[in-house]
Amino acid sequence: MTENSARSSESEIIIVKTAGTTLPRRSRKADAESIDMRLLRTISGIVPADLPPISRLGLETTLAAMADASKAAIAADLDCWRDWCSEEGRTPLPADPEDMVRYLNALDARGKKPATLARRIASLGAVHRMVGLAGDTAPTDAPIVRAALKAVRRRRGARQRQAAPLRLGKALDPHLAKGFTLAALLDACGGDLQGLRDAALLSLGYDAGLRVSELSGVEDLHIDPQEDGSATLFIPFSKTDQEQEGAWAWLSAETMRRVRAWEDASGIEEGPLFRRVGVDRRRARQSEPEAALARTTYTIGTAPLTRQGVNGIYRRVAYAAYELGLVTLPAGKLDDAVKALSTHSLRVGLTQDLFAAGEDGTSIAQALRWSSPTTALRYGRKLAVRSNVAARVLSRVRG
Structure with missing residues (x-):
């Protein structure tokens, strides 16, 4: 373990970088069991006893x-189906x-969403194909199943609730309502180690429009x-690049200044750029000698931030922005507005x-x-109207 410290006349700040270990985190079953084994274990628990032999090579390849x-x-969808079948x-x-x-x-x-229902059926179809029970068509493709899904979409609507956007704000659109924006969240990031990381994370995630899996990597x-x-x-690597061909994104000079500030302060030279930062603040006791200083210890992990970790940062900084008066929201709407933020908010905000x-x-x-452009249009459907062909042509002749 290496340790760097910076002292002032009033306090002591210690930065500790863990070596070969990660900060304590809540243990999860998936840590001890690979996702392949979990899926195979679930499937093996429900396949019929008279199932013909399955090609091991075919299953491994799939x-x-x-x-x-x-x-x-x-695996999660199959667990749900298995539990329902057991109950019924x-x-x-x-x-x-x-x-x-x-x-x-x-x-x-x-109250499950139509999109969730469609995914559950798609997962069942995938399992039938994996174990050779699909035949010419999987039972999930039966007309009665397709009709049931269509009936739910007609009854409840197929529109999905999307993550609240974190748009840039004042620099790009000064007339944007004073809700949560990237500008407000960046202004709320402090100058300590945690704040420098948060600002670099937010700024880079917005510029490149990264998914959380891309951001953490x-x-x-x-x-x-x-x-x-x-x-x-x-x-x-990304969700739409499973063959790992790779892609490039552009980062602004402002983002690079924030990234360099985080790297210089943290001493990170290799490995994941965005990691968990533990903060331990201890006040000097009045009974101690005057030389005793208040101490703040920052412990930097080695593992990349998780999806939950990134989501927690967005929401913590959002609350800080509100407390600092950088965000104006109607009374009683704060918690709902913060909960609407997610790891996808920066990507949605840049799209809009x-x-x-x-x-x-x-x-x-x-x-x-x-x-495909269809996905992008779904996130910017309302704003796209302002730049479509009708808006471009009619704005010239009708003002």
Whole structure:
């Protein structure tokens, strides 16, 4: 363990960087069991006893081609299906189409979103194909199941609740309502070690429009500084790049100043750039000699921030911005506004800012590595109206 300290006449600040260990965190079952094993264990618990032999090579190949997040989602969805079948006395595999309709109705009654229901059925279809129970078509493709999903979407609407956007704010749109913006959150970040990390994290995440998995994987070696102070960021892996071809994103000079400030203060030279920072503040006791100083110890971990960690930072800084008067919200709306923020908020905010600036969906999808312009349009549907063909033509003739 290495230790650097900076002293002043009033306090003592100690920065401790862990070596080969991580800060304490809540243990999770997934830490002790690979996601492949978890999925296989769940499947093996519900397959019929008379199931013909499954090709081991075929199963291993299928798992190798799937992203870990997809396998985790299938395992969780299969657990839910198994529990429902156990409660209702139904056979999990092969799934009966009418049982799946009853299952969908039960989930709908519990308030599950249409998108969640569609994913649960898609996961069941994937499992049937994995174990050779799909035949020409999986039972999840039965007309009665498709009709049940359509009925739920018609009844409740297919519109999904998206993460609240964190748009840039004053610099790009000075007329933006004084809700949570990136500018407000950056102004709320303190000058201590934790604040420097938070500011660099927020600024870089916005510029590059990163997903949380991409953000947590950023390392200094991925950043290529340019002569004008900006930089390009190499993104080695992403949700839409499972073959790891890599992609590039642009970083502003302001972001680079914040990144360098964090690196200089933390001493990070390699490994994940954004890590957990533990803070231990101890006040000097009045009974101690006057030479005794108040002490603040920052402990920097080695592991990258988790999704929950990033989400917690956004929300903590958002509350700080409100307390500092940087954000104006109606009475009683603060907690709801903070809860609406998520790890996707910066990506949604950048998408909306680009639409507001008049960029088209195809260009935005390319810049932010969306799989298609359709996804980008969903996040900027309202703002895209201001730059579509009708708005461009009619604004010239009708004012």
